[in-house]
Amino acid sequence: MADAKVIPFDEDRPRRRGAGTRRVRAVPAQGPAVEAEEPVGAEPAAVKSGGADWDRRIAGGLAFLRRRVTGDYEVDEFGYDKELTDQVLMSMMRPLFDKYFRVEVKGIENIPAEGGALIVANHSGTLPLDGLMVQVAVHDHHPAQRHLRLLAADLVFMLPVVNELARKAGHTLACSEDAQRLLEAGELVGVMPEGFKGIGKPFGDRYKLQRFGRGGFVSTALRAGTPIVPCSIVGAEEIYPMVGNAKTVARLLGIPYFPITPTFPWLGPLGAVPLPTKWTIQFGEPIPTDGYPPEAAEDPMLMFNLTDEVREQIQHTLYKLLVQRRSVFF
Numbered sequence: 001m002a003d004a005k006v007i008p009f010d011e012d013r014p015r016r017r018g019a020g021t022r023r024v025r026a027v028p029a030q031g032p033a034v035e036a037e038e039p040v041g042a043e044p045a046a047v048k049s050g051g052a053d054w055d056r057r058i059a060g061g062l063a064f065l066r067r068r069v070t071g072d073y074e075v076d077e078f079g080y081d082k083e084l085t086d087q088v089l090m091s092m093m094r095p096l097f098d099k100y101f102r103v104e105v106k107g108i109e110n111i112p113a114e115g116g117a118l119i120v121a122n123h124s125g126t127l128p129l130d131g132l133m134v135q136v137a138v139h140d141h142h143p144a145q146r147h148l149r150l151l152a153a154d155l156v157f158m159l160p161v162v163n164e165l166a167r168k169a170g171h172t173l174a175c176s177e178d179a180q181r182l183l184e185a186g187e188l189v190g191v192m193p194e195g196f197k198g199i200g201k202p203f204g205d206r207y208k209l210q211r212f213g214r215g216g217f218v219s220t221a222l223r224a225g226t227p228i229v230p231c232s233i234v235g236a237e238e239i240y241p242m243v244g245n246a247k248t249v250a251r252l253l254g255i256p257y258f259p260i261t262p263t264f265p266w267l268g269p270l271g272a273v274p275l276p277t278k279w280t281i282q283f284g285e286p287i288p289t290d291g292y293p294p295e296a297a298e299d300p301m302l303m304f305n306l307t308d309e310v311r312e313q314i315q316h317t318l319y320k321l322l323v324q325r326r327s328v329f330f
Helices: 045-070 082-100 129-141 154-158 162-168 176-184 216-224 247-253 268-272 294-298 300-324
Strands: 021-026 034-039 104-106 117-121 148-152 188-191 228-234 280-283
Touching: 045 082, 082 129, 082 162, 117 129, 117 176, 117 216, 117 300, 129 148, 129 188, 129 228, 129 280, 148 176, 154 162, 176 188, 176 216, 216 228, 216 294, 216 300, 228 300, 280 300, 294 300
Parallel strands: 104 280, 117 188, 117 228, 148 188
Antiparallel strands: 021 034, 228 280
16 A cells, blocks of 8 residues: 555645744724734733833832932922922822813913913912912923912911922912012912902802902012913802801901801811812913013002003903803813
8 A cells, every 4th residue: 555645734825924923914094904923922012011101100109109218309498399299299189170170271372481480360269279270280281391389378388288288389478589589590480369358259259350469479570570471260260159158167267268158068078079160271471571670669550550450361361261161060
């Protein structure tokens, strides 16, 4: 009997692939599909990339914790901790900014890319969340990711925990000396001249600017020779509609006002949750101050005129944004 010949079943198939490989078919956005080979059992490139990204995040987090524990980090003379602000505090405020209040930012190009500038904004909302949202807007939307140093009231630095967090986030006392030093150092400084009159005003006076003090912020900008950038915020007025003020309770607690809203204090801690209003923050065209002589900072009429100009620009923009707004919540 003749010897039998064994014919492999796959003899007629082309052997172009190496052992242990599989063919992957990729379909690009344009053009014909492309086939490629990769080892059998290998992870897809996307999985590898995701794993490497997580590795970097974990390594970065561990390095951050090590620096915190060993004290190997820097703070400036005001107590500002840039690393903590970028990696922790901003991350805590960002969900409020992006998801809860859904803040729309306009005119960010009016903030200079470098050098000092004074951002002057309206103030409202019963609790000063508007200042924090402006801080996130400047950092996340400006091409240079600049940091805003807010001038805060004395009460902020008298409260435990809040005091330390405010310092770490770059806030400082609302005094001309600190503001001028920051501006001359090339920092962005934020001020809300309405103060407690703004955030503590009744709901019926919403979006009506209160008095801007005696123009101290204008004098500071004139001395430093930095531009003034008006900022208008719509949406913050409705997060805690203040329908009453328990003045007796406020005096007992040593605070400027004790708000009564449709939900607080009736619902307890739940009443302290802000309403999810839709916000718009618009930065106006800067008002230059470097063209004035040094003695201009002592001219009361000039300070009054510039203060009035800033206030009118903010108020006009508020009205314009309110007309354009479709809804308080959408």
